[in-house]
Amino acid sequence: MSKYNDLYNHIKKQINDGQIKTGAKLPSIRKAAALFSVSRTTVQNAYFALEADGYIISEPQSGYYVSYHAARPTAENAETEIRTPEFDFKSGGADNESFEFDVWRKYMKNALRHSERMLSYGEPQGEEDLRTVLADYIREKRNVAASPGRIVIGAGVQSLLGIFCSLIENRGTVSFPDKSFIQGAGLFSDYGFDVRYRYKDAEIIYVSPSHMNARGDIMPNKRRIELVNYSAQTGSLVIEDDYESDFQYNSVPVPSLYALAGGENVVYLGSFSKLLLPSIRISFMVLTDELAEKYKKNIRRYNQTAGKTEQIALCQYIRDGRLKAQIRKTRRFYTSKAKAFALLLSDEFKNADVEISENALQVILSLPFSKDPGIFQKAGIAVSVENFDGKNITLIFNTGAVGQKNFSSAIKALKSAIY
Amino acid sequence: MSKYNDLYNHIKKQINDGQIKTGAKLPSIRKAAALFSVSRTTVQNAYFALEADGYIISEPQSGYYVSYHAARPTAENAETEIRTPEFDFKSGGADNESFEFDVWRKYMKNALRHSERMLSYGEPQGEEDLRTVLADYIREKRNVAASPGRIVIGAGVQSLLGIFCSLIENRGTVSFPDKSFIQGAGLFSDYGFDVRYRYKDAEIIYVSPSHMNARGDIMPNKRRIELVNYSAQTGSLVIEDDYESDFQYNSVPVPSLYALAGGENVVYLGSFSKLLLPSIRISFMVLTDELAEKYKKNIRRYNQTAGKTEQIALCQYIRDGRLKAQIRKTRRFYTSKAKAFALLLSDEFKNADVEISENALQVILSLPFSKDPGIFQKAGIAVSVENFDGKNITLIFNTGAVGQKNFSSAIKALKSAIY
Numbered sequence: 001m002s003k004y005n006d007l008y009n010h011i012k013k014q015i016n017d018g019q020i021k022t023g024a025k026l027p028s029i030r031k032a033a034a035l036f037s038v039s040r041t042t043v044q045n046a047y048f049a050l051e052a053d054g055y056i057i058s059e060p061q062s063g064y065y066v067s068y069h070a071a072r073p074t075a076e077n078a079e080t081e082i083r084t085p086e087f088d089f090k091s092g093g094a095d096n097e098s099f100e101f102d103v104w105r106k107y108m109k110n111a112l113r114h115s116e117r118m119l120s121y122g123e124p125q126g127e128e129d130l131r132t133v134l135a136d137y138i139r140e141k142r143n144v145a146a147s148p149g150r151i152v153i154g155a156g157v158q159s160l161l162g163i164f165c166s167l168i169e170n171r172g173t174v175s176f177p178d179k180s181f182i183q184g185a186g187l188f189s190d191y192g193f194d195v196r197y198r199y200k201d202a203e204i205i206y207v208s209p210s211h212m213n214a215r216g217d218i219m220p221n222k223r224r225i226e227l228v229n230y231s232a233q234t235g236s237l238v239i240e241d242d243y244e245s246d247f248q249y250n251s252v253p254v255p256s257l258y259a260l261a262g263g264e265n266v267v268y269l270g271s272f273s274k275l276l277l278p279s280i281r282i283s284f285m286v287l288t289d290e291l292a293e294k295y296k297k298n299i300r301r302y303n304q305t306a307g308k309t310e311q312i313a314l315c316q317y318i319r320d321g322r323l324k325a326q327i328r329k330t331r332r333f334y335t336s337k338a339k340a341f342a343l344l345l346s347d348e349f350k351n352a353d354v355e356i357s358e359n360a361l362q363v364i365l366s367l368p369f370s371k372d373p374g375i376f377q378k379a380g381i382a383v384s385v386e387n388f389d390g391k392n393i394t395l396i397f398n399t400g401a402v403g404q405k406n407f408s409s410a411i412k413a414l415k416s417a418i419y
Numbered sequence: 420m421s422k423y424n425d426l427y428n429h430i431k432k433q434i435n436d437g438q439i440k441t442g443a444k445l446p447s448i449r450k451a452a453a454l455f456s457v458s459r460t461t462v463q464n465a466y467f468a469l470e471a472d473g474y475i476i477s478e479p480q481s482g483y484y485v486s487y488h489a490a491r492p493t494a495e496n497a498e499t500e501i502r503t504p505e506f507d508f509k510s511g512g513a514d515n516e517s518f519e520f521d522v523w524r525k526y527m528k529n530a531l532r533h534s535e536r537m538l539s540y541g542e543p544q545g546e547e548d549l550r551t552v553l554a555d556y557i558r559e560k561r562n563v564a565a566s567p568g569r570i571v572i573g574a575g576v577q578s579l580l581g582i583f584c585s586l587i588e589n590r591g592t593v594s595f596p597d598k599s600f601i602q603g604a605g606l607f608s609d610y611g612f613d614v615r616y617r618y619k620d621a622e623i624i625y626v627s628p629s630h631m632n633a634r635g636d637i638m639p640n641k642r643r644i645e646l647v648n649y650s651a652q653t654g655s656l657v658i659e660d661d662y663e664s665d666f667q668y669n670s671v672p673v674p675s676l677y678a679l680a681g682g683e684n685v686v687y688l689g690s691f692s693k694l695l696l697p698s699i700r701i702s703f704m705v706l707t708d709e710l711a712e713k714y715k716k717n718i719r720r721y722n723q724t725a726g727k728t729e730q731i732a733l734c735q736y737i738r739d740g741r742l743k744a745q746i747r748k749t750r751r752f753y754t755s756k757a758k759a760f761a762l763l764l765s766d767e768f769k770n771a772d773v774e775i776s777e778n779a780l781q782v783i784l785s786l787p788f789s790k791d792p793g794i795f796q797k798a799g800i801a802v803s804v805e806n807f808d809g810k811n812i813t814l815i816f817n818t819g820a821v822g823q824k825n826f827s828s829a830i831k832a833l834k835s836a837i838y
Binding site for chain 2: 053091092093094095096099101105108109112115116117118119120121122154155156157158159162165166171183186187190191192273277278279280281298300301302303304305306307308309310401
């Protein structure tokens with residue numbers, strides 16, 4: 001295990017055990033480096049990872065503090081202690097209003113009629129007809145031009161990243177400049193990669209340009225071009241996790257990194273959890289020519305993880321234009337929800353700043369607040385704290401999974417918690 | 420990459436490129452060690468891996484030879500060149516006769532009615548109700564006593580092994596004494612483990628006691644007890660892949676290693692592909708207490724890969740006793756198929772030895788034969804060659820996926836290929 005990982009685990013344990021209390025300031029990077037006899041880079045990486053994981057928050061010009069999140073029970077006790085929040089503004093789940101479940105059921109039932117196909121193992125790479133349909137779909141939608149032979153289907157992005165890692169012989173450096181997707185960082189670390197945060201200079205750079213952080217910021221065009229140029233110059237491989245690219249609100253449409261780079265040095269990842277159902281575990285990965293060739297050489301080593309029934313259903317669903325219609329509908333639906341929630345917040349909290357995120361899935365509320373942020377959880381509200389300095393707090397509400405009919409009672413609960 | 424892997428790849432490439440021809444003898448282990456400037460162990464491991472992967476065969480007292488399998492097109496060209504065999508006796512697929520598909524469809528349709536459950540992400544560990552049902556099921560069936568909290572569900576054994584690897588901090592040695600499950604060996608190697616074949620002295624020992632090899636041999640009780648004692652003495656962790664444990668023919672029922680070891684130092688793997696449909700990707704892993712605790716500490720790092728619809732359907736299917744009935748039915752069905760096929764072979768090949776495998780899924784035919792074994796493929800018959808010395812050949816027929824109504828035409832094709 002790497003040193004930063006040891007330090008990360010050490011501090012995490014101290015936080016979980018209550019040896020470092022919520023709100024306590026951590027030693028500065030320089031002091032911690034001396035204290036633990038490690039380099040400053042090691043401390044920095046450990047702090048970034050703790051921050052990305054919600055254990056600490058950084059206050060510019062001040063230092064690192066134990067986040068109120070850390071007060072949550074540790075995972076061991078999680079099953080018994082965490083109660084389901086009444087209003088879950090942290091969930092990435094979907095709103096049942098946004099999805100025509102009956103239509104999907106129909107496609108699943110049709111897929112279940114393909115008896116002969118259901119009776120054999122699936123293609124390790126994913127069903128060929130689905131890969132063909134996906135190739136057309138991403139070419140049209142994101143200008144990602146790739147043959148079906150370069151597409152690998154899997155149950156979730158993590159399974160696909162496992163395959164990706166197995167194709168990279170030299171386990172070098174991988175960076176997560178936006179500190180997004182900590183699960184991916186853990187996976188790369190398990191495969192022996194040296195995981196970094198914030199730094200661009202790594203052999204592999206992992207980004208989610210359409211959902212860079214909890215706030216849902218979208219990577220600006222300028223940074224996209226910079227990144228693609230950097231990759232072309234240095235030979236770094238960019239993994240573009242196009243998570244939530246279908247959602248945009250304020251900004252002008254942005255091209256995919258894959259398209260900007262002309263498909264060179266970019267591995268593209270896509271999934272459908274926000275568009276369809278979170279319980280449908282189908283993601284896909286577009287490999288570079290070189291990696292696709294390696295994959296095919298070793299294809300006997302891989303098994304398909306995504307269910308065949310759902311692959312067959314999704315293929316027909318896309319063919320019939322249902323996915324496109326669903327994207328339009330979902331985008332309108334979530335944008336109108338976020339707007340409605342923002343309006344209610346503005347009405348109820350006169351001294352607050354209310355903002356809608358770039359991807360129109362989050363609403364950000366900043367207002368004076370000096371209580372224990374744990375009160376939100378006690379009030380049955382799960383919400384992300386982006387910033388809290390004892391005087392002001394910034395909360396991020398993911399309005400996706402909370403039904404609009406519950407907005408006013410959620411805001412009532414929020415008000416009585418705050419005042 | 421390890422040295423043996425380099426050597427493995429080097430020889431594989433030479434075989435694929437035709438530089439070493441089918442039937443050619445490889446240099447002895449001692450000669451190869453000198454030739455490639457590596458240790459004899461390295462050569463031995465590479466040869467074992469090549470053998471397990473079907474590239475070479477070992478002839479006791481003689482040496483290693485390039486298998487006729489190696490004549491198959493390389494994976495790159497596989498898509499265009501391999502034609503689907505008319506009679507596939509190599510497939511692990513199921514026979515449509517053995518499965519009441521209509522019943523499963525009903526359970527899937529019922530599962531799809533659980534709208535609320537389908538609209539949220541699944542539990543990373545697997546749906547709790549399914550884990551509870553599985554705990555009861557394996558306690559009753561295999562005397563594997565474990566709480567649902569120690570069970571992790573995933574889409575296929577490989578996904579689960581990825582999770583297992585991430586829980587092992589010290590990437591030490593892992594052995595595959597039966598040279599089974601080469602896909603697993605590749606995965607462990609990717610995670611930085613030192614993979615060995617045949618040797619017992621490793622920190623992790625991977626076995627499939629109910630399906631030790633292509634022939635479907637079952638691990639004798641004596642060896643089970645030896646292995647469990649060895650593990651207790653050395654602290655080695657045993658991974659018991661209980662693949663096809665529901666199938667037995669000749670032998671008396673054998674206990675699971677997990678039960679023999681009292682649940683100590685054994686990780687148990689189970690799956691349903693042979694009982695239900697190969698396209699249903701649900702497997703499960705029973706972790707030791709220690710590993711389960713680690714898993715729970717890091718649970719936020721893992722996503723569920725198995726589909727929720729299928730998990731819900733399977734849970735109810737087991738609850739209703741359908742799985743037990745299916746096991747009884749499948750066992751009878753495959754045994755009677757193997758018997759019927761063996762009988763036909765005995766009738767048609769008077770000078771041959773015909774045998775049914777211990778798990779009653781394979782039929783083994785040995786007879787004089789001096790042609791090119793490639794003729795089977797040309798005749799539309801996919802069959803495993805266990806042994807071929809230019810005079811006699813031993814073929815393993817997996818009768819699972821070929822319909823009984825096609826047996827006589829398969830044997831007709833076989834006869835005209837052989838004579």
